[in-house]
Amino acid sequence: MISRRVLQSSARLALRQPRGAVRYGQVIRRGAVNEAGERKTGHISIGENEGVLFFNSLLPFNLQWAYRALWTLQRRSPILRYEAKMENVGAVAPATVIESATKDGKVGQVDIVEVLPRLKEGGAFVKFRHAPDVDSQIVSEAVRSQLKNNPIRPWWNPLSHVSPWIEDLFRFPSQRVMVEFLPSQPGQEAAEISQEQLYSLFRPYGRLSEVIKQPSDSKVSPRYAYLDYSRPRKAVMAKNCLHGYTVPPDQGGGSQGTILRITYAKKERFGWIKDWVLNHPRIFFPLLAALIAGISIVIFDPLRTLSIRAHISRAFHIEDNSVFKWFQRQSKDLIDRVKQLSGRDASEGGMRVLWEDRKTEIDQLRAWLMESTDTFIVVQGPRGSGKKELVVDHALEHKQEAHRLLVVDCKPVQEARGDAATIAAAASQVGYRPVFSWINNVSGLLDLAAQGVTGMKAGFSETLETQLVKIYTNTAAALKQIALEDRRKDDKDANLSDDEYLESHPEHRPVVVIDNFLHKNNEGDSQMVYDKLAEWAAQLTTSNVAHVIFLTNDISFTKSLSKALPDRVFRQITLADCSPEVAKRYVINHLDFDAEPAKRTRKNENGEDEEVIELTPSQKRQDLSELDAVIGQLGGRLTDLEFLARRIKAGETPTKAVKEIIDQSASEILKMFLLSGAEDRQYTSQQAWTLVKRLADNEMIPYNEAVMATPFGGESDKALSALEQAELITVQSVNGRPYSLKAGKPVYQGAFKQLVGDRVLAAKMDLALLGDLVSSESKTVDKCEQELHLLGELPKQPGEVASRVQWLLGKIKGSQDKIEGYEKEQAELKKILTTEY
Incomplete structure (x- = not known):
């Protein structure tokens, strides 16, 4: 709505300055040509019998995108410059208002000269011409009376935001205007207008809240004053109507008059905040860090707990949707057939044999989950022994169907590079969202900046350890909610507390399976990650929130888990390789799994029809009798057995398939352990070759025999641990003490023999090994x-050193004899390398 003060007359400017110019803004951008005044000078010239009116609230402030489009259209069709088109755009056409106010003839003939819109300020200037005997003030009063009697309501929201000003200097109309006092003639001095006179000049355009004069001791020129209006609209009217106005001498303008130059000024509303931050950084930065942490806890933590709970309960998985299940049931036959054709479930047939053989371990694991003991359950076995399938798919099948199972895989967490990637990987394993892992890097920079300003860290950044603790704390809260979701107020034990309820109902607790525990434990910050996992698991078990099962192939797991639960005895299941009988049944069942027994009809001796069941694929194969001879070479590792079954199913004989698998394993050992590899590995090729040679002759060698071997030297334990981690060997322990070594996989035993039987390879590796032995003996001789030499420099030779001298001479002779023997062997090996290939 256009109020009483929606427009103010500038006619008095024309009366007092009949041939002056009202400078209302300097246009810089070429796109604003329609608002640049006459001849694009930024002025509106007012001649005799002419006046200018400014209309406010014609257009909203905040439609800048529309105004830009209008400016583009004006080059083709200047719609705002034609009064008849103004009503289609704004609240009303200003020329129409003037015509309506003067049509009764009381003010004489009034002609519209030009309409100059002020789009960004939501108004327009209207220049008009009147009869010589009519005052411009009369036209202004007539227009004001017309708007008072016929108010016009705009179609937009009157509470819209302020938009940029017409000068294109990115200034915004505001409640405060700055009034500068300029001389009317160059070289003269301008008079400083008093507060009273400023109030009388600017009060007609709106309510003033403050008039602030320039400080008397200020050296800024020209002199100025600030005026604060109650509303921005009033400041817009005052600025457009009084900009360029010459204050005459009788109104305090001095002897020659003073020109007012008016601009918008930004009012500092929150300056005290900036001053307080700059003056008290030691207080501000910690408070800001605490505020950010508080917002995170109040807003994001409940969302993250809900996300973890949905991840465990599979609330957003389409496979658990009732509609999806209906379609799945309707197309079950087709899906099963596709699986058979693709061989996707071919391994399930062989796995049935394995689960039957390991039914004792499955029953034992389920029995432990029904007990209320707060201890860990550890399932240990080599890679490929089926630990995860045994636990998740069989022992915990009922928990998986009840959506009370959480599987945390340590492998992607450990293999992540950098703190941000590790945090993201750990969060994805438990469904922790939203996670802002990249913020940790930004927070580190903020902490560094705060430390440079205040001399101390503000606490924005959080360490990897802190972030992991936060993730696992939220996960524990979600697990507790899941454990208590079946509790009802009318239960017989409703009077129990949550902790007592969980302790007395172990069957309601969810199960957390931590897979690949201690995977690559010797790299980077992995030990810290595993320690935090163990501490979190200890918290879950001791508080009876969940059962925890660790799946690991590392036999030294007790060292890590004992830190978290030092006073507990772990429940342990050790999975070994399959026996030859089970391995053979596994391969045969794998072949027959997806083959349906076919039936055919034939005539018997009496001429009657009888049904005959055809042979299965394994019964048709005549070469499966070879399995008894070769299955022992392959061993009982599940991955190798499945590889063998796939090769036999593809048409290879068992003997050829096993030979191919052994050849492939030998190539892997040669490439990974014997040839020159990465410089940062913790073992040498000579150390690996020593173990390969000794294990080729014996399936098991004493641990101390390997320790005392020459290539290992003083770092034997470190090198053996690295080789065990790389799965070349397996260390067997008794009472926590390592006592023997054997091949990392059963199939490696045959691969070792094949590598040692290669004369060229053996000569090359033995030659390098002899070189190390010669070097070692030469060092002994030098010492x-x-x-x-030191004993010989003594002035007298005491009798006590005679035995020492004899011992040193014996050592030199023994080492020299060994060196000569090694050199003879090297000569023979070099002969092999030069003659054979």
């Missing part, structure tokens, strides 16, 4: 010679 003995140095000590003899």
